[in-house]
Amino acid sequence: SQTIHQWPATLVQPVGSPLSLECTVEGTSNPNLYWYRQAAGRGLQLLFYSVGIGQISSEVPQNLSASRPQDRQFILSSKKLLLSDSGFYLCAWSGQGVASREKLFFGSGTQLSVL
Amino acid sequence: QKEVEQNSGPLSVPEGAIASLNCTYSDRGSQSFFWYRQYSGKSPELIMFIYSNGDKEDGRFTAQLNKASQYVSLLIRDSQPSDSATYLCAVNSLPNFNKFYFGSGTKLNVKP
Numbered sequence: 301s302q303t304i305h306q307w308p309a310t311l312v313q314p315v316g317s318p319l320s321l322e323c324t325v326e327g328t329s330n331p332n333l334y335w336y337r338q339a340a341g342r343g344l345q346l347l348f349y350s351v352g353i354g355q356i357s358s359e360v361p362q363n364l365s366a367s368r369p370q371d372r373q374f375i376l377s378s379k380k381l382l383l384s385d386s387g388f389y390l391c392a393w394s395g396q397g398v399a400s401r402e403k404l405f406f407g408s409g410t411q412l413s414v415l
Numbered sequence: 416q417k418e419v420e421q422n423s424g425p426l427s428v429p430e431g432a433i434a435s436l437n438c439t440y441s442d443r444g445s446q447s448f449f450w451y452r453q454y455s456g457k458s459p460e461l462i463m464f465i466y467s468n469g470d471k472e473d474g475r476f477t478a479q480l481n482k483a484s485q486y487v488s489l490l491i492r493d494s495q496p497s498d499s500a501t502y503l504c505a506v507n508s509l510p511n512f513n514k515f516y517f518g519s520g521t522k523l524n525v526k527p
Contacts, residue, residue, distance in 0.1 A: 332513050343519035344459070344503065351513060390458055394513070401447060401466065404505065404515045406458040 302327035306391045306407030313414055319364075319378040321410050323391030326372065331393040333374040334404070335366055338388040350374060351396070386414045418442075421504050421518035429526050434491040436521050438504030441485070445508035448480055448487045453501045453520065463489060494525045 306323045313319060325331050335347040346359045348366035356366050363382050367375045374391060391407040418441040428434045436450075447466050451459035465471045465478040465487065477490040487506075491498055501520040507513075 334515075336517075344517040346514065346516075349513060394515075402507075402512065403447075403449065403461055403464055405461065409458040411456070 302393070302405070304391060304393055304405060304407040306410060308410060309408065310411045311413070313381050313412065315383055315414055316380045319376070319381050319385070319412070321376040321389055321391075321412075323374045323376075323407055324372055325393045328372070328393070328395065330371060330396055332396060332402070333368060333372075334392040334394075335364075335374065335376045336390040336392060336406075338390065340387070344390065348376070381414045383414050386412055388412075419504055419506055419516050419518040421502075421521045423519060424522040425524050426521055427524045427526060428494050430494060430496060432494050432525075434494045434498065434523055434525070436489040436491075436502050436504075436523065437486060438488065438518055439486045440504075440506050440516075442506070442508045442516075443482075443485065445482075445485075445506040446512065447507050448478070449505040449515070450476075450478060450487075450489045451503040451505060451517075452498075453503055455500075459503055491523075494523075496525050496527050499523055499525045 303326045334349045336344045338344050350356050350368045364378050389410045392404050394402040394404045420439045450463040452462045453459040463476050463478040465480045471478045475492045479488045501522045503520045504518040505515050507515045
């Protein structure tokens with residue numbers, strides 16, 4: 301069965317510090333990978349998605365970047381965090397079968413507080 | 416801009432009642448529809464998906480899809496206090512099924 305690992309669970313960082321969040325998927329090959337952010341009491345905002353190694357699509361201009369150095373590894377980074385980067389960050393994956401029938405599955409999330 | 420709209424709630428129902436959650440979407444090209452349950456501080460969990468018009472039942476959950484009216488709903492029968500959570504509606508659509516769009520969620524409170 302497929303599993304998705306995301307760490308750390310919580311993170312407190314000062315403004316202006318760098319960020320690196322990592323996510324790995326097991327039990328599947330060539331997944332689509334996603335980073336979402338959820339502000340307190342809000343819905344999910346798609347930040348980045350990737351359909352393959354080195355292929356990153358950015359959804360919104362922001363202070364963040366993403367990389368996919370390996371097939372099942374997805375990394376979210378920032379060089380200098382802003383207060384507005386605080387939120388619940390979720391990594392997710394979907395398969396690459398019949399595209400209209402694939403489902404999205406989430407990791408356990410990282411609660412980031414920028415102070 | 417593809418939009419998915421949900422009433423933020425909270426929706427309060429007594430234990431044992433039917434909870435009805437609704438979602439509308441703007442893109443007529445939407446193909447697949449999903450309901451996620453999210454407990455406070457936790458990640459969303461997929462509980463239902465539906466692709467065709469009509470009803471789909473799974474245990475106490477029924478998803479209903481009406482593409483002509485562009486809405487999808489989730490019914491929870493015999494609601495339990497453990498069903499208290501935020502329910503997120505999501506869709507994916509042409510031209511890029513790789514992108515999943517979410518509503519802001521409806522908070523459900525089931526009172527014992």
